[in-house]
Amino acid sequence: xxxxxxxxxxxxxxxxxxxxxxxxxxxxxxxxxxxxxxxxxxxxxxxxxxxxxxxxxxxxxxxxxxxxxxxxxxxxxxxxxxxxxxxxxxxxxxxxxxxxxxxxxxxxxxxxxxxxxxxxxxxxxxxxxxxxxxxxx
Amino acid sequence: xxxxxxxxxxxxxxxxxxxxxxxxxxxxxxxxxxxxxxxxxxxxxxxxxxxxxxxxxxxxxxxxxxxxxxxxxxxxxxxxxxxxxxxxxxxxxxxxxxxxxxxxxxxxxxxxxxxxxxxxxxxxxxxxxxxxxxxxxxxxxxxxxxxxxxxxxxxxxxxxxxxxxxxxxxxxxxxxxxxxxxxxxxxxxxxxxxxxxxxxxxxxxxxxxxxxxxxxxxxxxxxxxxxxxxxxxxxxxxxxxxxxxxxxxxxxxxxxxxxxxxxxxxxxxxxxxxxxxxxxxxxxxxxxxxxxxxxxxxxxxxxxxxxxxxxxxxxxxxxxxxxxxxxxxxxxxxxxxxxxxxxxxxxxxxxxxxxxxxxxxxxxxxxxxxxxxxxxxxxxxxxxxxxxxxxxxxxxxxxxxxxxxxxxxxxxxxxxxxxxxxxxxxxxxxxxxxxxxxxxxxxxxxxxxxxxxxxxxxxxxxxxxxxxxxxxxxxxxxxxxxxxxxxxxxxxxxxxxxxxxxxxxxxxxxxxxxxxxxxxxxxxxxxxxxxxxxxxxxxxxxxxxxxxxxxxxxxxxxxxxxxxxxxxxxxxxxxxxxxxxxxxxxxxxxxxxxxxxxxxxxxxxxxxxxxxxxxxxxxxxxxxxxxxxxxxxxxxxxxxxxxxxxxxxxxxxxxxxxxxxxxxxxxxxxxxxxxxxxxxxxxxxxxxxxxxxxxxxxxxxxxxxxxxxxxxxxxxxxxxxxxxx
Numbered sequence: 066x067x068x069x070x071x072x073x074x075x076x077x078x079x080x081x082x083x084x085x086x087x088x089x090x091x092x093x094x095x096x097x098x099x100x101x102x103x104x105x106x107x108x109x110x111x112x113x114x115x116x117x118x119x120x121x122x123x124x125x126x127x128x129x130x131x132x133x134x135x136x137x138x139x140x141x142x143x144x145x146x147x148x149x150x151x152x153x154x155x156x157x158x159x160x161x162x163x164x165x166x167x168x169x170x171x172x173x174x175x176x177x178x179x180x181x182x183x184x185x186x187x188x189x190x191x192x193x194x195x196x197x198x199x200x201x202x
Numbered sequence: 203x204x205x206x207x208x209x210x211x212x213x214x215x216x217x218x219x220x221x222x223x224x225x226x227x228x229x230x231x232x233x234x235x236x237x238x239x240x241x242x243x244x245x246x247x248x249x250x251x252x253x254x255x256x257x258x259x260x261x262x263x264x265x266x267x268x269x270x271x272x273x274x275x276x277x278x279x280x281x282x283x284x285x286x287x288x289x290x291x292x293x294x295x296x297x298x299x300x301x302x303x304x305x306x307x308x309x310x311x312x313x314x315x316x317x318x319x320x321x322x323x324x325x326x327x328x329x330x331x332x333x334x335x336x337x338x339x340x341x342x343x344x345x346x347x348x349x350x351x352x353x354x355x356x357x358x359x360x361x362x363x364x365x366x367x368x369x370x371x372x373x374x375x376x377x378x379x380x381x382x383x384x385x386x387x388x389x390x391x392x393x394x395x396x397x398x399x400x401x402x403x404x405x406x407x408x409x410x411x412x413x414x415x416x417x418x419x420x421x422x423x424x425x426x427x428x429x430x431x432x433x434x435x436x437x438x439x440x441x442x443x444x445x446x447x448x449x450x451x452x453x454x455x456x457x458x459x460x461x462x463x464x465x466x467x468x469x470x471x472x473x474x475x476x477x478x479x480x481x482x483x484x485x486x487x488x489x490x491x492x493x494x495x496x497x498x499x500x501x502x503x504x505x506x507x508x509x510x511x512x513x514x515x516x517x518x519x520x521x522x523x524x525x526x527x528x529x530x531x532x533x534x535x536x537x538x539x540x541x542x543x544x545x546x547x548x549x550x551x552x553x554x555x556x557x558x559x560x561x562x563x564x565x566x567x568x569x570x571x572x573x574x575x576x577x578x579x580x581x582x583x584x585x586x587x588x589x590x591x592x593x594x595x596x597x598x599x600x601x602x603x604x605x606x607x608x609x610x611x612x613x614x615x616x617x618x619x620x621x622x623x624x625x626x627x628x629x630x631x632x633x634x635x636x637x638x639x640x641x642x643x644x645x646x647x648x649x650x651x652x653x654x655x656x657x658x659x660x661x662x663x664x665x666x667x668x669x670x671x672x673x674x675x676x677x678x679x680x681x682x683x684x685x686x687x688x689x690x691x692x693x694x695x696x697x698x699x700x701x702x703x704x705x706x707x708x709x710x711x712x713x714x715x716x717x718x719x720x721x722x723x724x725x726x727x728x729x730x731x732x733x734x735x736x737x738x739x740x741x742x743x744x745x746x747x748x749x750x751x752x753x754x755x756x757x758x759x760x761x762x763x764x765x766x767x768x769x770x771x772x773x774x775x776x777x778x779x780x781x782x783x784x785x786x787x788x789x790x791x792x793x794x795x796x797x798x799x800x801x802x803x804x805x806x807x808x809x810x811x812x813x814x815x816x817x818x819x820x821x822x823x824x825x826x827x828x829x830x831x832x833x834x835x836x837x838x839x840x841x842x843x844x845x846x847x848x849x850x851x852x853x854x855x856x857x858x859x860x861x862x863x864x865x866x867x868x869x870x871x872x873x874x875x876x877x878x879x880x881x882x883x884x885x886x887x888x889x890x891x892x893x894x895x896x897x898x899x900x901x902x903x904x905x906x907x908x909x910x911x912x913x914x915x916x917x918x919x920x921x922x923x924x925x926x927x
Contacts (some may be wrong), residue, residue, distance in 0.1 A: 100676070103676055104676060104679060107679045107683060110683060111683050111686060114683065114687060116667050116686045120675060120679045152675070160790075165791050165792075165831065166671065168671070168673065169671060169672045169673060169675050169677070169678040172674075173674040174675070
């Protein structure tokens with residue numbers, strides 16, 4: 066990798082001031098990533114015990130999404146969206162359209178999905194700014 | 203965990219979330235449903251035998267001794283009575299000795315029930331003591347109503363006579379139950395008392411309240427003014443611990459209403475669960491209601507002997523007991539005992555032949571002699587704590603050639619057995635089905651268990667990994683890991699031991715059905731049943747890792763906590779509801795139902811989730827959400843001749859009315875505290891009342907209080923209804 070690739074924003078932070086939206090986005094990225102940790106490790110243990118693979122996959126998705134969101138990358142939103150879709154599909158496959166039974170599969174993930182969508186403007190501006198800084202070099 | 207909380211907090215933002223967070227009755231201290239059991243014996247200290255002329259020989263003629271004592275008490279004739287149960291009264295815990303929880307009062311109907319209003323609220327003043335006293339309360343009382351008296355019994359077993367029309371106190375009697383006993387029991391409760399009319403000419407206490415208290419006494423007080431009946435026992439007290447052996451306060455603790463039939467007071471008692479094999483005997487005894495003399499004792503491991511234990515011995519230690527209410531049929535002269543298990547519920551090794559025979563059985567005894575007439579086992583070799591908690595319900599079962607005297611027994615494992623109460627033979631088919639096998643070394647599993655296949659079964663759906671639930675994927679995952687680690691092979695999954703040592707017991711040991719019993723409306727021929735749908739997660743703890751001390755040996759700081767040391771068994775027990783660390787059930791709701799069953803077809807007429815999460819929510823904050831998701835429940839229902847069923851029982855503080863035929867909810871009212879008790883109904887002064895003890899329940903974690911509330915139609919409506927007849 067050379068300067069100007071995806072590692073760049075991290076470095077550029079040192080001499081950059083953040084907007085409130087970017088701070089919130091980074092905090093959100095941390096939360097999403099941390100939520101993924103118990104899912105990944107607990108989920109791996111569950112696979113070892115012979116249980117469902119969903120939690121480990123979802124945990125990996127959350128961690129990846131969290132890191133990318135922290136970095137201000139739109140890819141984080143896409144990865145979260147895919148994880149969210151996976152939750153819906155997996156949940157319906159396991160319990161059908163039973164509203165109560167679907168709660169763990171839908172409510173928390175949907176709240177995170179909505180918050181993630183609210184960050185689209187921040188992600189867009191962050192993305193532009195990163196691009197501009199890269200170009201300026 | 204902090205992550206889970208974080209996520210949970212996020213979820214709380216969405217109203218939907220609060221819904222789910224039912225921290226329900228989080229951790230009941232390593233135990234749950236009220237139960238008890240006994241164990242094998244060592245005739246340790248031989249307490250003085252009851253001051254009775256009772257004989258060791260079965261069939262010995264007692265008619266000589268009894269009249270003599272009765273004369274001493276000043277009775278002209280030897281016959282007393284329990285008043286007939288009619289629209290104006292409620293004379294046994296379950297209404298009458300038939301325990302059908304049915305009131306012939308018919309003023310309240312599906313059409314007018316919406317107009318019900320609270321007409322009085324009485325505060326007993328008996329509130330749970332501060333936490334440092336380590337006494338936990340459960341106001342499980344179903345009052346009695348006889349004449350113009352309503353007899354309430356509070357958790358510390360104070361009896362209060364309340365005016366049924368006004369809610370004003372007339373008198374109270376405080377037995378001053380030993381504090382140590384209340385600390386040592388699972389929770390302080392008084393399910394009820396019994397009422398008896400002495401024969402004409404009796405010099406004192408013409409009418410009596412007779413009941414047992416948790417420190418091992420049976421008391422008789424004058425039903426008119428609450429003064430002790432001095433001619434009963436010794437100054438109104440019978441020492442129930444006579445013949446029991448070692449006296450650990452609370453280990454032996456009567457707290458269910460006695461049943462009186464043919465002048466015989468019949469009572470069992472609770473024995474605290476899972477403490478030690480060497481526990482108080484489960485002996486069931488009959489006493490003369492006039493004198494308090496013991497007439498017979500059914501000590502099941504001494505078959506053929508019905509008197510006090512031999513000199514220097516105690517009643518057989520640790521045998522299956524009867525901790526709940528007993529039903530009786532005066533005409534047949536039989537009492538119906540819903541039996542529990544031997545001490546140390548989860549260890550079946552070394553049980554005697556008699557213990558195996560009677561564990562978790564419905565057993566009929568001759569009320570005059572205590573001799574067993576028949577027995578029907580609801581669980582073979584019970585190692586799940588599926589003791590019978592429901593009072594048996596006696597009904598006229600519609601048969602081809604007219605009504606058959608039947609007894610209906612609901613069980614914790616979700617089965618409803620229907621038997622001919624003359625002989626114990628099933629009226630609805632009972633099939634023996636193969637069940638999962640294999641348990642601890644030194645113990646065994648019964649190859650089959652009985653299922654009442656023509657009646658609906660409750661809470662026996664098969665769980666899978668996909669059944670695991672939570673408010674978020676994280677607590678759901680926690681539940682799923684526990685599920686994967688635990689042994690589970692469906693209903694009757696045997697207890698296991700080993701590294702994880704856990705198994706899932708579903709239904710859990712609070713049922714299915716428990717002490718609230720079931721109700722039968724003989725007019726509409728509908729059986730009303732409230733059930734729990736909650737699994738338990740139980741762990742066998744290897745002996746060397748057991749830290750819990752048995753009752754009587756717990757240090758001061760651990761007062762009030764009951765572990766499951768199971769002294770005498772190869773392992774201890776850690777038993778709890780299957781909940782996530784944030785207190786949410788590990789399976790999706792509904793966690794509780796109210797159902798109506800058509801008799802005699804056994805057809806399920808309706809089944810509705812009972813209760814909302816209104817008074818539960820994250821961090822102890824009430825969610826105020828009023829959707830009936832079906833919560834765990836304790837307590838029972840009352841059915842009335844007007845075709846209306848009343849029940850509280852659920853985790854939200856409401857009493858509700860349902861159409862008995864359809865299950866449609868017709869009315870509800872806010873309670874001042876949790877309603878984990880059985881409502882009763884009666885008319886007084888031409889007005890029908892619904893009365894309920896609403897004082898909350900410690901392990902259900904409902905709001906505590908000290909209220910008794912009464913509902914009735916507004917005076918003008920009541921009058922109009924009455925005139926219209």
